Amino acid sequence: MVSLPGFAILLIPVLRSPSSESYLNLGIAVLYGAVTLPLLYLQYHRFRYWITPNELVIHSGVFTRRRRNIPVERIQNIEMERKLLPRLLGTASVKVFTAGSAAAEGVLEYVSVAEANRIREVIRSFQRQKAQDAQWTSDGAQPSAQVLERSGRPVPDHERDALAEVTDDDHHAGPPLISMTLDRVLLSGMFRFSLLYIAIIFSFLQFIEPDPELLAEMLTRGQLGALTQTVADSPWLAGFMAAAAAALLSWVSGILVNLNKYYGFRLWLETDKLHKRHGLLTLAEATIPLKKVQALICRSNPVMSRFGWWIMELQTMGLNVREHGFQIAAPFSQEEEIGDLSTRILPVSWPSRLSKVSRLTIRRMTIRYGLVLAALTLAVSAFWRPALYGFALFPLVPLWAWLNYHHHGYSLTDDALVIRKGVIRRMIWYIPIRKMHVFYSAQSIFQRRLRLKTVYVDTAGASSINFPMIVDLPSEVADTLTGRLYDRFRDLIQTTAPGSFGAANTARDTGQRELSFALPVPADQRRSSQATPSRPTGPPN
Amino acid sequence: MISDVPSTPLSSAESSLQHLHPSARKVWTIKILLLGAILIFAALIYDAASLFADESALPTGVATTASALLAAALGLIIPRLWYRFWRYSLRGEELFLRRGIINRVSTVVPLRRIQHLDVSQDIIEREFDLGKLIVHTAGTRSSDVVLPGLAFEEAERLRDELKNYILEDTI
Numbered sequence A: 001m002v003s004l005p006g007f008a009i010l011l012i013p014v015l016r017s018p019s020s021e022s023y024l025n026l027g028i029a030v031l032y033g034a035v036t037l038p039l040l041y042l043q044y045h046r047f048r049y050w051i052t053p054n055e056l057v058i059h060s061g062v063f064t065r066r067r068r069n070i071p072v073e074r075i076q077n078i079e080m081e082r083k084l085l086p087r088l089l090g091t092a093s094v095k096v097f098t099a100g101s102a103a104a105e106g107v108l109e110y111v112s113v114a115e116a117n118r119i120r121e122v123i124r125s126f127q128r129q130k131a132q133d134a135q136w137t138s139d140g141a142q143p144s145a146q147v148l149e150r151s152g153r154p155v156p157d158h159e160r161d162a163l164a165e166v167t168d169d170d171h172h173a174g175p176p177l178i179s180m181t182l183d184r185v186l187l188s189g190m191f192r193f194s195l196l197y198i199a200i201i202f203s204f205l206q207f208i209e210p211d212p213e214l215l216a217e218m219l220t221r222g223q224l225g226a227l228t229q230t231v232a233d234s235p236w237l238a239g240f241m242a243a244a245a246a247a248l249l250s251w252v253s254g255i256l257v258n259l260n261k262y263y264g265f266r267l268w269l270e271t272d273k274l275h276k277r278h279g280l281l282t283l284a285e286a287t288i289p290l291k292k293v294q295a296l297i298c299r300s301n302p303v304m305s306r307f308g309w310w311i312m313e314l315q316t317m318g319l320n321v322r323e324h325g326f327q328i329a330a331p332f333s334q335e336e337e338i339g340d341l342s343t344r345i346l347p348v349s350w351p352s353r354l355s356k357v358s359r360l361t362i363r364r365m366t367i368r369y370g371l372v373l374a375a376l377t378l379a380v381s382a383f384w385r386p387a388l389y390g391f392a393l394f395p396l397v398p399l400w401a402w403l404n405y406h407h408h409g410y411s412l413t414d415d416a417l418v419i420r421k422g423v424i425r426r427m428i429w430y431i432p433i434r435k436m437h438v439f440y441s442a443q444s445i446f447q448r449r450l451r452l453k454t455v456y457v458d459t460a461g462a463s464s465i466n467f468p469m470i471v472d473l474p475s476e477v478a479d480t481l482t483g484r485l486y487d488r489f490r491d492l493i494q495t496t497a498p499g500s501f502g503a504a505n506t507a508r509d510t511g512q513r514e515l516s517f518a519l520p521v522p523a524d525q526r527r528s529s530q531a532t533p534s535r536p537t538g539p540p541n
Numbered sequence B: 001m002i003s004d005v006p007s008t009p010l011s012s013a014e015s016s017l018q019h020l021h022p023s024a025r026k027v028w029t030i031k032i033l034l035l036g037a038i039l040i041f042a043a044l045i046y047d048a049a050s051l052f053a054d055e056s057a058l059p060t061g062v063a064t065t066a067s068a069l070l071a072a073a074l075g076l077i078i079p080r081l082w083y084r085f086w087r088y089s090l091r092g093e094e095l096f097l098r099r100g101i102i103n104r105v106s107t108v109v110p111l112r113r114i115q116h117l118d119v120s121q122d123i124i125e126r127e128f129d130l131g132k133l134i135v136h137t138a139g140t141r142s143s144d145v146v147l148p149g150l151a152f153e154e155a156e157r158l159r160d161e162l163k164n165y166i167l168e169d170t171i
Helices: A004-016 A022-046 A083-090 A113-138 A139-148 A159-169 A182-189 A196-208 A212-221 A225-233 A235-262 A302-306 A335-345 A360-381 A387-394 A396-406 A445-450 A473-493 B022-050 B064-086 B122-128 B150-168
Strands: A048-051 A055-060 A067-073 A077-081 A091-097 A108-113 A176-179 A266-270 A273-278 A284-289 A294-301 A311-318 A325-334 A409-412 A416-419 A428-430 A436-443 A451-458 A470-474 B088-089 B094-099 B104-110 B112-123 B130-137 B144-150
Touching: A022 A055, A048 A113, A048 A139, A055 A396, A067 B150, A077 A212, A083 A091, A091 A113, A108 A113, A108 A396, A113 A273, A113 A428, A176 A325, A176 A335, A182 A325, A212 A225, A225 A235, A225 A473, A225 B150, A235 A294, A294 A335, A302 A311, A311 A335, A325 A335, A325 B122, A360 A387, A360 A396, A360 A445, A360 B150, A396 A409, A409 A473, A409 B022, A428 A445, A445 A451, A451 A473, A470 A473, A473 B104, B022 B064, B022 B144, B064 B094, B088 B150, B094 B144, B112 B150, B122 B130, B130 B150
Parallel strands: none
Antiparallel strands: A048 A055, A055 A067, A067 B112, A077 A091, A091 A108, A176 A266, A266 A273, A273 A284, A294 A311, A294 A428, A311 A325, A409 A416, A416 A428, A436 A451, A436 B104, A451 A470, B088 B094, B094 B104, B112 B130, B130 B144
């Protein structure tokens, strides 16, 4: 916000050549200083933090006053960072991470190193205290140990050695859940395209730095003269040939890139962690604790799904930023294999069929896409007349809307919400109810006229661009669905005993402990959601 | 507390919902007018620049007047609509929010999913003794769910109530 380096940069010209012109800079610098220095002081003055046995409290802000309370048991990780300047000053910054966001939730900058260590110790001791209290009050002894470890307790040496042994020793590796043969890797590459070759060509050109004039001369005079003549004679053919060559190149480089990435792909399970190893030139290894898996995502496209091929990803959420994101669990598998794999990882039961949203969505989407197409066409045609031919695409708009409707489906099972969406980029989300965080239902002005609603749930680590949503449910259906979903959520969250859903335990992975819930729900308040008949086959299609 | 949780959590009985503090409208109006001031200033510069030009697209003063009118209209209408459609309620186990003029969004934040809580107050809100409650969860889209336009004490009261709930829950 306020930066002293900026001040210094303004001063540089003055210090280097004190001439009349640079006095302007000096003036600006003085002005800048007059504003920022008091602000810095105020900032310092306003900043307060203290730690109670229950929470870390930070008061800050000059204009916007912020009071932040972070409960001790929600703190996942405490990082100490020492950059160059703080190191010279003998200070450190303490960053406090919770599961809420990838960025640090609480930052205490410029505390002395001793103080930083003390903060860490105090928070940890309070956390330990809490965990012990919890052990006394509930019988869930194991989860409290979990919390401690996950909150960054230094792992004792003997434990660390044991961990190292497990990860180093290949012979302990269980039978692979997935191991890809070479031809499977090559086959999967055939469905991928890569533009890597462009980068290679450019870096090659940069390396040899050809003289453009010389190059032009070589092209026109030498053996290639005939070729350039043909290109000049028939630009359409040349364009077509160039496009074909580009497609071929990107296809081949797609296969090669894929081979390099997924060569020897192996995925195996060890107690409660998934391990995977793959790669030709660079060997990539990853460990995914099952309890950090937030959702299963299956991806495909029209060509791949025509032959029954799918990709499965695990949506994960960790205390470490590197552990966030989407981990590929199956780079290229048949539907049945995906179904089989998913049930071996998590207690997944795929619904046998999916429900459809309202048919009115076709009408709404036709209007929406039609307006977008019209706006786009008109905007482009203002600069380039032939773009008006874009209006010829209008008959395709209802078809596209229908395709979107056709490929959109959802199902609520006992344990999860399953959503399928997308025509070109086909996605199926399997979202365990235990992993849900916030529930939404939305209705736009157009949806209100058609009595439709959009329903979505937020999960930790979900992509904000490709977000699972059930679009255009009839209002009443949406209301019953959310009612059933939320009831089920409350049932599951309140009755979960530690380890009962061993693989996917929501509360633990966001730093919450599993405890007997304070407010038991009377039996008549619970409405068991309809069990959908399920079988461990592939994702519904 | 449990008994007043309706069967459809995302559509609640109107009577059980609370409005924001009426002064929220004033705060929003001021904020929109401040934004509008930037627009008016830009239009003013445009007018001043084209004052002595031989031919300009718009007669002098039109841009400024139009942007002033636009800012005034938006500043008057939008806060009223926001206020009209904003509802919240703290129910047994969840915080319920509903808002939006064009896209009306209902949100249910289960209290045990709350990661931590903020109460914030900016310089305009301070004049009216208002504040915002910011509820942080682990969800991507809802890492901070904001409940604006509360009386500052109400925001602090809500925070303390939610906080109590979390702590009670986890000990």
